[in-house]
Amino acid sequence: MALIAILAGDGIGPEVTAEARRVLDALDLDLHFEEGLVGGVAYRATGHPLPAATLDLARRADAVLFGAVGDPSCDGLERALRPEQAILGLRKELGLFANLRPAMLFAGLEDASALRPEVAGAIDLVIVRELTGDVYFGDKGRRTGADGLREGYDLMRYDEAEVARIARVGFETARRRRSRLCSVDKANVLETSQLWRDVVIEISAEYPGVALSHMYVDNAAMQLVRNPGQFDVIVTGNLFGDILSDQASMCAGSIGMLPSASLDTGSKGMYEPIHGSAPDIAGQGRANPCAAILSAAMMLRHSLHLNDAADRIDGAVAAAIAGGARTGDLGGAMSTRAMGDAVLAKL
Structure with missing residues (x-):
């Protein structure tokens, strides 16, 4: 039992x-x-x-x-x-540490999506979001700056083991589906994201049958409403995953239709x-x-x-x-x- x-x-x-x-x-x-x-x-x-x-x-x-x-x-x-x-x-x-959020449009809900029916109908993806790192769990607090103004700060951080662990979940999920994994980051401006991208590329050697691509988070947000059918599995960090998964839910018709699993x-x-x-x-x-x-x-x-x-x-x-x-x-x-x-x- x-x-x-x-x-x-x-x-x-x-x-x-x-x-x-x-x-x-x-x-x-x-x-x-x-x-x-x-x-x-x-x-x-x-x-x-x-x-x-x-x-x-x-x-x-x-x-x-x-x-x-x-x-x-x-x-x-x-x-x-x-x-x-x-x-x-x-x-x-x-x-x-691993959050799986599938997003698909159920037949009959095409008109409930904010997207055109022919675009929304192509949605069938899973967002794999890391859950125990990033700014949500990094050092945070309030302080007074040198100019006397109040400041708030939240530290974005990942170590390579944390990235490798969630990357493997992403690759395994993609391997059970259509074998396409898109890693979403902001490596052009964030050092944390550059480490993320480097480690994901290293782990990809373990999964030669899965096609890996990379996308900056701002472009990923745009592509989710422009052409969501291009995505199979998205793997990303805690902050970006939080935002993108809610966006995907409205593309799929309603936030009331999307489940999630948080796994060890x-x-x-x-x-x-x-x-x-x-x-x-x-x-x-x-x-x-x-x-x-x-x-x-x-x-x-x-x-x-x-x-x-x-x-x-x-x-x-x-x-x-x-x-x-x-x-x-x-x-x-x-x-x-x-x-x-x-x-x-x-x-």
């Missing part, structure tokens, strides 16, 4: 994870679920966004199904106590929709649960190696969308629960 930690979190997190749980229950798999507090709701209950009990649960679990964190009422807290620090803490403590060097992973807590619609039954449901499918595939069950979930979501199921973000009016029902009916 596999233990699944459900960390629903804030905002729409509880609503969308509930639908993912319903889908997993319908598959009648040998899974045991335990729930834990995380984010703003955890801070209000325990005084910390990532309580020791939640971290212990995440460590014991075979996989973590995560909702979302973020609560405007916590914006005034010191940074270490803000809800978003729970995600960074889980990544660090569980060694989750083995089979442990944390699986979450990329849409965030969306406090403006929380508790209203308006959230799209598809990204959470698809994240559950990624969990079955990557952590539990239940590929057939994962394929069933992916197929059910695609069939529901093709059949006209739409929440508000997709131009429809279905509730969160109704969209979950539509997926279950196809399952």
Whole structure:
């Protein structure tokens, strides 16, 4: 029996994870679920966004199904106590260094994309984002400069081992798909990116069957809206990956459709929709649960190696969308629960 930690979190997190749980229950798999507090709701209950009990649960679990964190009422807290620090803490403590974010346009959602249908229809890519380095984890702080003005600083840094590790994930992912890897950096102005590019080129010698290309991040952002079909797998750092993956989600129709997996060097992973807590619609039954449901499918595939069950979930979501199921973000009016029902009916 596999233990699944459900960390629903804030905002729409509880609503969308509930639908993912319903889908997993319908598959009648040998899974045991335990729930834990995380984010703003955890801070209000325990005084910390990532309580020791939640971290212990995440460590014991075979996989973590995560909702979302973020609560405007916590914006005034010191940074270490803000809800978003729970995600960074889980990544660090569980060694989750590789983030996989697939982006594809489901048939029937061509009009939901900001791109022309013929351009959007070609989207089928995976962004492999490094998660535990870069400016998010580098030295940071505030200081007063020589002229007396306040300064803020965040250090961008990677060492060669960190780059090699994520590069191999990128190459392995590309090898399982169409064998094309694009490494995104800013090597023309950033020394960190030059090291990144050098190491990726070195690792490419281990994967002669994968075609490697390089692209500056500003050009990559432009190409994602100009010709997204050119990409198979993109590997990039934490900051650039954060931005590009959200951009890719809107190219694919809605941020409510994209799942993600954050993986360690083995089979442990944390699986979450990329849409965030969306406090403006929380508790209203308006959230799209598809990204959470698809994240559950990624969990079955990557952590539990239940590929057939994962394929069933992916197929059910695609069939529901093709059949006209739409929440508000997709131009429809279905509730969160109704969209979950539509997926279950196809399952």
